[in-house]
Amino acid sequence: MRIVDVVTVPGRTGFFADDQAAIRAAALHDGFGYVGEPLTPGFLRIRQPGESLSVLLVLGDGSVVFGDCAAVQYSGAGGRDPVFSADAAAAIVAAHVTPLLIDRELTAFREVADEIEGVRILGTPLHTAIRYGVSQALLAAVAQGRRVTMAEVIRDEYSTGIDIASVPxxxxxxxxxxxxxxxxxxxxxxxxxxxxxxxxxxxxxxxxxxxxxxxxxxxxxxxxxxxxxxxxxxxxxxxxxxxxxxxxxxxxxxxxxxxxxxxxxxxxxxxxxxxxxxxxxxxxxxxxxxxxxxxxxxxxxxxxxxxxxxxxxxxxxxxxxxxxxxxxxxxxxxxxxxxxxxxxxxxxxxxxxxxxxxxxxxxxxxxxxxxxxxxxxxxxxxxxxxxxxxxxxxxxxxxxxxxxxxxxxxxxxxxx
Known part of the structure; x- marks a missing residue:
């Protein structure tokens, strides 16, 4: 399955990004928000709306698959990447990911996913959220090409030997x-x-x-x-x-x-x-x-x-x-x-x-x-x-x- 275009669009997440350091320092609730100044770099407020970036792959048969870039609620805490910006991520995807994918013939997931994982900008990996969303889209594209579920692609490429079933x-x-x-x-x-x-x-x-x-x-x-x-x-x-x-x-x-x-x-x-x-x-x-x-x-x-x-x-x-x-x-x-x-x-x-x-x-x-x-x-x-x-x-x-x-x-x- 060939990738003919990569489209990105900012979107919403299912919750908010919260400054864990400020909350643990006893920031007070003000309705749904918090009173006080953020402590973790990158936060504009202690609680701010979460952002996502959809990465859509247009495939050679006209079908479209996608994945969503998103980061955890407590970004920047416990050694994690900083709070995620969809607009900044869109520019990075356009400059550093799209050129790797356009006209790419996808026959397997694992190899190209590892390639995206290895991309560096001035020695720094892509933000975890970008790698997360792009890899989702790639998995969906391979599944689309094989006419199977994403779970089956994972089972086969990683030789899990596991019967695919719902988990708790x-x-x-x-x-x-x-x-x-x-x-x-x-x-x-x-x-x-x-x-x-x-x-x-x-x-x-x-x-x-x-x-x-x-x-x-x-x-x-x-x-x-x-x-x-x-x-x-x-x-x-x-x-x-x-x-x-x-x-x-x-x-x-x-x-x-x-x-x-x-x-x-x-x-x-x-x-x-x-x-x-x-x-x-x-x-x-x-x-x-x-x-x-x-x-x-x-x-x-x-x-x-x-x-x-x-x-x-x-x-x-x-x-x-x-x-x-x-x-x-x-x-x-x-x-x-x-x-x-x-x-x-x-x-x-x-x-x-x-x-x-x-x-x-x-x-x-x-x-x-x-x-x-x-x-x-x-x-x-x-x-x-x-x-x-x-x-x-x-x-x-x-x-x-x-x-x-x-x-x-x-x-x-x-x-x-």
């Missing part, structure tokens, strides 16, 4: 951690609720008491609202390093607290994402190894999920090699091209850890659909329902895409 959905509440959690329970979401514990005051509590009360409430609502007696979700919360803040980074005290949370939510299994932010990749690995050891010493079944400081394929390999987490969040926009996410998920899975195909609320419907194919083809243990913070939309987009893909592949097998 993980939904996030945003700040509406009560109403949205109840939606998840009624809709029997597999993994919930995320809960956005990104500040101490009002979300965690100076002694962790606010989160304890929330989790007790959550368990009571699962018991009260679950549609069937056998509904038993996994509980996964993201604490954005705030546990480390209230315990001054003390691993033993943090382990006591996390183990207590595990007992509180029993019999439901608990995963805690990013309890401590150690400030660098090496320090994060060292801290997580110690925290896992401390939890094991307490006979706790609480699992640790890594997010910040684990942004690239090399980062993920380092965490896996050190045994520094139970769950590896492969945050698709952070890795750049989706080929990197594919390799990361397969690496984690092969090592025997839980491979979480995640992302951010600040993506688009298209990037979420492509992520669904990646998760299915790589046998992820869970996939984020994205974008947005409304629950219903993300569940619909990712869940329906997985269902359609699985049904289409099954139908094709029956016809053979």
């Amino acid at each position: 959905l993980y939904a996030q509440t945003g700040d509406d951690r009560h109403g949205n959690a109840e939606k998840m329970i009624v809709k029997t979401v597999d993994v919930l609720p995320h809960a956005l514990i990104n500040a101490v005051d009002g979300k965690l509590g100076q002694d962790g008491e606010v989160l304890e009360a929330y989790l007790a409430w959550l368990v009571s609502r699962i018991e009260a609202l679950r549609p069937t007696p056998d509904y038993s979700p996994r509980i996964h919360i993201d604490t954005y390093g705030t546990v480390g803040l209230i315990f001054d980074g003390d691993v033993e005290r943090a382990a006591d607290y996390l183990a207590g949370l595990g007992r509180l939510v029993a019999p439901y299994p608990l995963t805690v994402e990013h309890p401590i932010d150690a400030g660098s990749r090496d320090a994060q690995i060292e801290t997580y190894v110690a925290l896992r050891r401390a939890l094991a010493a307490r006979a706790s079944t609480v699992k640790l999920a890594v997010d910040e400081w684990c942004n690239t394929l090399d980062d993920i390999r380092a965490f896996v090699d050190a045994g520094a987490a139970d769950v590896i969040h492969v945050k698709t926009p952070d890795l750049g091209g989706i080929g990197q996410s594919i390799e990361a998920l397969l690496l984690v899975r092969e090592a025997g850890y839980e491979a979480y195909c995640g992302g951010t609320c600040n993506e688009t419907d298209r990037s979420a659909q492509v992520s669904a194919h990646v998760a299915m083809a790589c046998g992820a243990t869970q996939v984020l329902a994205k974008p947005g913070m409304g629950v219903d939309e993300g569940l619909m987009i990712v869940g329906n895409e997985m269902a359609r893909t699985e049904a289409l592949i099954a139908s094709r097998l029956i016809r053979k």
Whole structure:
């Protein structure tokens, strides 16, 4: 399939870009926004509308495929690329990507995706969001040319040996951690609720008491609202390093607290994402190894999920090699091209850890659909329902895409 034109157009994302440093420094809510000055370079406000850039490939048969460039909500934090500008990205794509693709005959995804991953501008890689969106479009183009699903292209080119099937959905509440959690329970979401514990005051509590009360409430609502007696979700919360803040980074005290949370939510299994932010990749690995050891010493079944400081394929390999987490969040926009996410998920899975195909609320419907194919083809243990913070939309987009893909592949097998 030949590429005859590359068209870009700025668009919206499903949420906002937020300055995590300013929020952790106790910026005050002002309605939906925040009061104060941003602290992270590139931000004009603490909360600003997310931007995307659609990259459309016009193919030789007249068909059009596309991918969406988008970055995570907390851009510029934890070693990530800066906040994304669609206009700036459009100029970069025109100057450095389009010349590589025009008149290109696409016969495979992996080779050209790796080529885009290797592009440098004055020695610097393309912004992760650009690599993310362009690679989505390339995968869609190859799938179009072969008349198969994107998941099948991944399975075949990466020799995954995995039967393509829907994987458990993980939904996030945003700040509406009560109403949205109840939606998840009624809709029997597999993994919930995320809960956005990104500040101490009002979300965690100076002694962790606010989160304890929330989790007790959550368990009571699962018991009260679950549609069937056998509904038993996994509980996964993201604490954005705030546990480390209230315990001054003390691993033993943090382990006591996390183990207590595990007992509180029993019999439901608990995963805690990013309890401590150690400030660098090496320090994060060292801290997580110690925290896992401390939890094991307490006979706790609480699992640790890594997010910040684990942004690239090399980062993920380092965490896996050190045994520094139970769950590896492969945050698709952070890795750049989706080929990197594919390799990361397969690496984690092969090592025997839980491979979480995640992302951010600040993506688009298209990037979420492509992520669904990646998760299915790589046998992820869970996939984020994205974008947005409304629950219903993300569940619909990712869940329906997985269902359609699985049904289409099954139908094709029956016809053979």
